[in-house]
Amino acid sequence: MIKLKNLHKSYKMGSSSLHVLKGINLNIEDGELVAIMGSSGSGKSTLLNILGMLDTADKGDYILDSFKIENLNETKAAKYRNKFLGFIFQSFNLINYKTALENVSLPLYYQGISRKERQQIAVDYLERVGLKEWATHLPSELSGGQKQRVAIARAMASKPKVLLADEPTGALDTKTSCDVMDLIQKINEEGKTILVVTHELEIAKMCKRIVKLKDGVIVEDSKVKQVKASSYV
Amino acid sequence: MFNRDRWTEIFETIGKNKLRTFLSGFTVSLGIFIFIILFGLGNGLKNTFQEFFLDDASNAIFLYPGKTSKPYKGFKANRRIEFRNDDLRDIKENFSFYLEHLTPRITRNALTRYKNQSNNYSTRGVAPGHQFVEKTILMKGRYINQSDISRKTKVAVIGRMVAKDLFKSEEAIGKYINLGSSAFKVVGIFQDEGGDNEERNIYIPFTTRQLIEKSNDKVDQIILTYRKELGYLGAMGLENGLKKYFKEKKSVSPEDPNGFYIRNIADDLRETQQFAVVLQLIVSFVGLGTLIAGIIGISNIMVFVVKERTKELGIRKALGATPNSVIKMVLQESVFITIISGYLGLIFGVLVLENIGVKLDKYFIKNPFIEISTALIATVVLIVFGAIAGYIPAKRASSIKPIIALRDE
Numbered sequence: 001m002i003k004l005k006n007l008h009k010s011y012k013m014g015s016s017s018l019h020v021l022k023g024i025n026l027n028i029e030d031g032e033l034v035a036i037m038g039s040s041g042s043g044k045s046t047l048l049n050i051l052g053m054l055d056t057a058d059k060g061d062y063i064l065d066s067f068k069i070e071n072l073n074e075t076k077a078a079k080y081r082n083k084f085l086g087f088i089f090q091s092f093n094l095i096n097y098k099t100a101l102e103n104v105s106l107p108l109y110y111q112g113i114s115r116k117e118r119q120q121i122a123v124d125y126l127e128r129v130g131l132k133e134w135a136t137h138l139p140s141e142l143s144g145g146q147k148q149r150v151a152i153a154r155a156m157a158s159k160p161k162v163l164l165a166d167e168p169t170g171a172l173d174t175k176t177s178c179d180v181m182d183l184i185q186k187i188n189e190e191g192k193t194i195l196v197v198t199h200e201l202e203i204a205k206m207c208k209r210i211v212k213l214k215d216g217v218i219v220e221d222s223k224v225k226q227v228k229a230s231s232y233v
Numbered sequence: 234m235f236n237r238d239r240w241t242e243i244f245e246t247i248g249k250n251k252l253r254t255f256l257s258g259f260t261v262s263l264g265i266f267i268f269i270i271l272f273g274l275g276n277g278l279k280n281t282f283q284e285f286f287l288d289d290a291s292n293a294i295f296l297y298p299g300k301t302s303k304p305y306k307g308f309k310a311n312r313r314i315e316f317r318n319d320d321l322r323d324i325k326e327n328f329s330f331y332l333e334h335l336t337p338r339i340t341r342n343a344l345t346r347y348k349n350q351s352n353n354y355s356t357r358g359v360a361p362g363h364q365f366v367e368k369t370i371l372m373k374g375r376y377i378n379q380s381d382i383s384r385k386t387k388v389a390v391i392g393r394m395v396a397k398d399l400f401k402s403e404e405a406i407g408k409y410i411n412l413g414s415s416a417f418k419v420v421g422i423f424q425d426e427g428g429d430n431e432e433r434n435i436y437i438p439f440t441t442r443q444l445i446e447k448s449n450d451k452v453d454q455i456i457l458t459y460r461k462e463l464g465y466l467g468a469m470g471l472e473n474g475l476k477k478y479f480k481e482k483k484s485v486s487p488e489d490p491n492g493f494y495i496r497n498i499a500d501d502l503r504e505t506q507q508f509a510v511v512l513q514l515i516v517s518f519v520g521l522g523t524l525i526a527g528i529i530g531i532s533n534i535m536v537f538v539v540k541e542r543t544k545e546l547g548i549r550k551a552l553g554a555t556p557n558s559v560i561k562m563v564l565q566e567s568v569f570i571t572i573i574s575g576y577l578g579l580i581f582g583v584l585v586l587e588n589i590g591v592k593l594d595k596y597f598i599k600n601p602f603i604e605i606s607t608a609l610i611a612t613v614v615l616i617v618f619g620a621i622a623g624y625i626p627a628k629r630a631s632s633i634k635p636i637i638a639l640r641d642e
Contacts (some may be wrong), residue, residue: 054551073630075555082553085315093548093639097249110553115238158553 001162001193002028002051007060009046020046021057022216028195033188033226035204036197038213046167047213048197052085052164053074053077065161082110086155090167092147094139101135102152107158125153129183139198152183156192163194164224169203174232180227181206243566253541257385257534257567260572265528265575268520268611269582269603275516277593277601279509292333293366294472295496296455296479305486314483314493318450321360324457326477331459331471334362337452339442345435346411347399348372354395356412356435358442358452367425368457369436374406374421381438388441390421392432412437415445468499520611527615532622535567539626547635557630563627564620571619575612583608 007024010017020043038044049055062069095105105122127150169177204210205227212220247254298314339358364376396405409416425431485492
C-alpha cells in the first residue's frame with residue numbers, strides 16, 4: 001500500500017539546515033496497523049506529514065497504492081488527500097462552530113457529494129463510532145474521547161485508503177485512550193491500513209507492527225503480537 | 234459562483250459566526266452611512282448657498298441710470314442720464330444676436346386698496362419679458378402681455394403676499410384694486426423664489442405707468458437676458474458692447490465710470506461659482522476620506538477574520554479543500570456580507586437624509602441629498618476594495634501549509 005524509498009527531508013534554519021529524515025525505506029502492506037515510535041525530534045511527525053502530503057520530501061520516492069506521489073502542487077495534493085487519506089490529530093482539529101454531523105460530512109463536501117447523501121453517510125459513520133445521538137452537538141459539548149471519535153468518523157467518511165493518526169491518544173486519559181484504540185483496532189480489522197504515530201509503548205503494542213525512528217533513520221522494524229485494547233477495559 | 238452547496242456552506246458559516254459577521258458588516262454599513270450623510274450635508278450647504286443667487290435669472294444684465302462725473306462733448310459734469318423707450322428699441326435692434334428677453338422696470342410705491350383693506354406696495358411697470366428675467370412663477374391667471382403694453386391697459390399681476398393681505402381668502406382674479414388714484418384689474422397672482430418680499434410686488438404694464446405719469450417715455454432700469462449658450466465670454470462681450478453703445482448715445486465720456494451702471498449677473502455668478510467649486514471640493518474630500526477610512530476598516534477586519542480562521546482553513550485543507558476553494562469561500566463570504574451591509578448602510582443613510590429635509594435650515598443646510606449614482610458608486614468602491622482587502626489575506630491563508638495551520642499553539 002505504501003512504499004518509501006530513500007526518503008530525505010531537511011529544514012532550513014537560517015543559514016544551517018536541519019537534516020530530519022536521513023533515508024527512510026519502508027514498505028507497508030494493505031491492512032496493516034503500524035505504530036511509528038520515536039522520541040521527540042526523531043522525525044516521526046515529519047514522516048507523517050510527508051505521508052499525509054501536508055509536506056513534501058526533498059529526495060526519494062513515495063508510492064501510495066501504486067501511485068507515485070511527486071510534483072505535487074497544492075491543488076493536486078488537496079485532491080489526493082481527500083481521496084486517499086484520512087487524518088486523526090492529537091488535538092482532534094474539529095471545526096468548533098460545526099456540529100459533529102457537519103464535521104463528519106465536511107470531507108464529503110469537498111468530494112462534491114450532494115447534501116442529502118453527505119448527511120446519510122455522516123450519520124452512518126457517527127453510528128459506527130457510537131455517537132449517533134450526539135450528531136447535533138457542537139465539539140465544545142463533547143468530551144475528549146467523544147471528540148476523537150468524531151474525528152475518526154470524519155477521517156473514515158471519505159473512505160480513504162490509509163488512515164494517518166498523529167498521537168491520537170495524546171490528549172486523552174488511559175481509559176479513553178483504550179476506547180479510541182479499540183475503535184482503531186476494529187476499523188483495522190475491517191481491512192483498513194492505519195498508521196499510528198505515538199511515543200507511548202502501550203499504545204504501540206496495540207498495533208501489529210512497530211517501526212522505531214531515531215535521528216531520522218529507522219532503527220527497528222518488527223512485527224509484534226497485538227494487545228487487544230478491549231482487554232484493558 | 235452559483236453553487237448552491239457552497240452558498241449553504243457560506244450561510245452556515247455566517248449564521249454561526251455572528252460577531253464576526255456583525256463586525257465586518259457594521260464597518261461597511263457605517264462607512265457608507267457616514268459617507269452618504271456627510272456628502273448629503275455638504276450638498277445641503279451648497280443648496281443654501283445657491284439659493285441666495287437663484288432669485289433672478291443667472292443670465293441677466295441690469296442697466297441703471299446715474300449721473301455723469303466728467304464733462305464731455307460740451308456737457309457739464311453731474312448731468313443726470315435717463316433711459317427712454319427708444320433705448321429699448323435700440324437694444325432690440327443692435328443686440329438682437331445676444332438677446333433673449335428685454336424689459337424696462339419702473340418702480341413706484343403706491344398705496345394699494347381693496348374694499349377697506351389697504352397697504353403700501355411697490356409697483357413695477359414692466360414688459361412681458363420681466364417674467365423670465367425675475368423668474369416669476371404664475372400661480373393663477375396670466376402675466377402682463379404684449380397687448381397690455383400696446384393698449385396701455387390697467388391690469389395688475391399681484392404677489393402672493395399682496396393677495397393674502399388684501400383679499401384674505403377671497404378670489405382676487407377679476408377684482409379691481411386701487412393703485413394710487415387709478416383702479417387696476419387683477420389678472421394674475423404670482424410667487425417668487427426670492428421670498429416674501431418679492432411677493433409683495435405688483436406688476437403693471439410699463440406703458441400704463443408712463444401714461445399715468447403724463448405720458449412720458451422714461452424708464453428707470455433696463456433688464457435683459459442673453460442667450461445662455463453664449464456663455465461667460467458672450468456675456469462679457471454683450472456688457473462691453475452695451476457700455477460702448479450707451480456711452481456714445483448718451484454722450485458720456487469713455488473714461489467716466491458713473492453716468493450709468495451695468496450689473497452683469499454672470500460676473501457675480503462667476504465668483505459664487507468659484508466658491509461653490511471650493512465647497513464641492515471640500516465635500517468630495519470629506520467623502521473620499523470617509524471612504525478611505527471605510528476601506529481601511531474593512532481591510533483590518535478581513536485580516537482579523539482570516540487570522541481567526543487560519544486553523545479552520547488548515548483543517549479544511551487537510552480534509553481536501555483546494556487553495557482555490559478556500560479563497561473562494563472566504564471571498565464569497567466577505568463580498569456577500571459587504572454587499573448586504575453596504576446596501577443597508579445606503580438605504581439607512583438615504584432615509585436619514587430624506588428625513589432631515591429642511592430641519593437644519595437654520596444651520597444653512599437645506600434639503601441635503603445625494604445623487605443615487607454617487608451613493609451606488611461609493612458602495613461599489615467599498616465592496617470592491619473589501620474584496621481586494623479580503624483576497625490578500627485569504628490568498629496567504631490558502632497557501633499556508635496545513636501542518637503550520639494545525640500546529641498546536
